Amino acid sequence: MENISRRDFIRKIITLPFFLEVAYAKNSSSQGIIKLPKKKYYSYEIEGKKKGKHILVVAGIHGNEEGSYYFARFLKHISLKRGKITVIPRQNFVSILAYVRGYNGDMNRKFPYVSPSDPDYRFLKYLKKYLHRKDIDLVLSLHDGYGFYKRNKRYWGECIVIDEVKYKHFELYKVAKFVEKFVNKFVPKYHKFGIKNTHTFWRNTPYKDMRKTLTYYSLVFANRPAWCFEVSKNLKSSYQKALYHFYMFYAFCKFFGIEFKESFKNLKHLLYENIKFKEDPEIILKVDEKFTRKYKLSKLNRKIIYAKKLSIENIYGEEDGYYPVLEKHNLNHEIFKISKATKILIKRDNKTLGYFIFKKS
Numbered sequence: 001m002e003n004i005s006r007r008d009f010i011r012k013i014i015t016l017p018f019f020l021e022v023a024y025a026k027n028s029s030s031q032g033i034i035k036l037p038k039k040k041y042y043s044y045e046i047e048g049k050k051k052g053k054h055i056l057v058v059a060g061i062h063g064n065e066e067g068s069y070y071f072a073r074f075l076k077h078i079s080l081k082r083g084k085i086t087v088i089p090r091q092n093f094v095s096i097l098a099y100v101r102g103y104n105g106d107m108n109r110k111f112p113y114v115s116p117s118d119p120d121y122r123f124l125k126y127l128k129k130y131l132h133r134k135d136i137d138l139v140l141s142l143h144d145g146y147g148f149y150k151r152n153k154r155y156w157g158e159c160i161v162i163d164e165v166k167y168k169h170f171e172l173y174k175v176a177k178f179v180e181k182f183v184n185k186f187v188p189k190y191h192k193f194g195i196k197n198t199h200t201f202w203r204n205t206p207y208k209d210m211r212k213t214l215t216y217y218s219l220v221f222a223n224r225p226a227w228c229f230e231v232s233k234n235l236k237s238s239y240q241k242a243l244y245h246f247y248m249f250y251a252f253c254k255f256f257g258i259e260f261k262e263s264f265k266n267l268k269h270l271l272y273e274n275i276k277f278k279e280d281p282e283i284i285l286k287v288d289e290k291f292t293r294k295y296k297l298s299k300l301n302r303k304i305i306y307a308k309k310l311s312i313e314n315i316y317g318e319e320d321g322y323y324p325v326l327e328k329h330n331l332n333h334e335i336f337k338i339s340k341a342t343k344i345l346i347k348r349d350n351k352t353l354g355y356f357i358f359k360k361s
């Protein structure tokens with residue numbers, strides 16, 4: 001008898017779907033708890049054998065500019081012969097997940113001062129540490145701007161932005177000119193790039209706001225030359241936006257003697273493959289502080305998870321930038337008390353790949 005019931009019990013466990021297996025009876029509290037992993041501050045370092053200049057690339061400071069972070073996240077796959085590149089691909093991860101310019105206001109206006117109570121504070125502090133590192137020679141701020149600057153000077157798309165022709169001993173215009181000439185060899189006539197000089201140091205500059213940005217901070221306070229590269233938000237695909245970033249970046253590296261292992265043609269091909277690449281990431285769940293389970297997203301997609309406490313420990317794959325987002329909840333938070341069924345979206349940067357539902361058991 002005992003054996004039979006045990007067999008029945010085991011069969012039950014095997015045949016029942018996971019969400020019933022982890023359902024627990026009766027709980028006095030009506031609220032469940034969801035815990036998300038701590039948001040990572042991603043960085044990659046790529047170094048060639050031969051010594052050369054060291055570039056700091058900062059992308060995704062604005063969350064709705066995917067050309068910038070799709071290109072930057074690709075850089076972890078390249079190799080160098082000469083020089084060094086440090087990449088911060090997702091400076092403003094919360095805004096990337098929300099796919100808005102600034103989920104907590106415009107991060108690129110918070111460089112001179114940000115309150116310690118601001119949710120962006122932590123990430124600006126991390127970046128400033130990089131900016132003040134002695135071994136960083138050059139700084140790039142990557143963006144996607146509206147429109148086409150060459151067609152309308154009020155717009156920011158398709159240009160290299162500099163704060164002045166020359167500042168201290170930094171030849172900002174000279175480098176921008178080289179990049180402009182290079183990129184314009186590869187883009188059609190109606191996508192041509194220009195140079196936008198904001199004359200940030202002029203007393204009467206129409207761009208006073210630029211004194212709150214990363215490039216200005218870098219020039220004045222970190223004493224590093226900095227440029228801002230903008231592709232257009234109006235280009236037809238994310239690939240095209242990332243590709244135009246690649247053209248500018250390649251020219252910039254050429255100017256400063258940084259050498260890639262891969263050829264220009266090969267890098268272009270790798271970028272294309274990388275943008276098209278899709279994977280089925282693994283999600284690690286801890287249910288009621290007891291079971292730790294690993295699920296492919298394809299297996300978890302659209303399922304219901306019953307628990308009192310659900311901890312999403314990690315999401316990982318070959319690529320990075322994965323994060324769970326609770327629909328209609330504050331993206332700055334990582335612990336939630338939940339009373340209703342809640343959809344948890346599995347995202348990679350701005351894209352939703354699938355979801356599952358949390359219900360209090």
Ligand SMILES: [Zn+2]
Nearest residue numbers: 062065143144
């Ligand atoms: Zn921007």
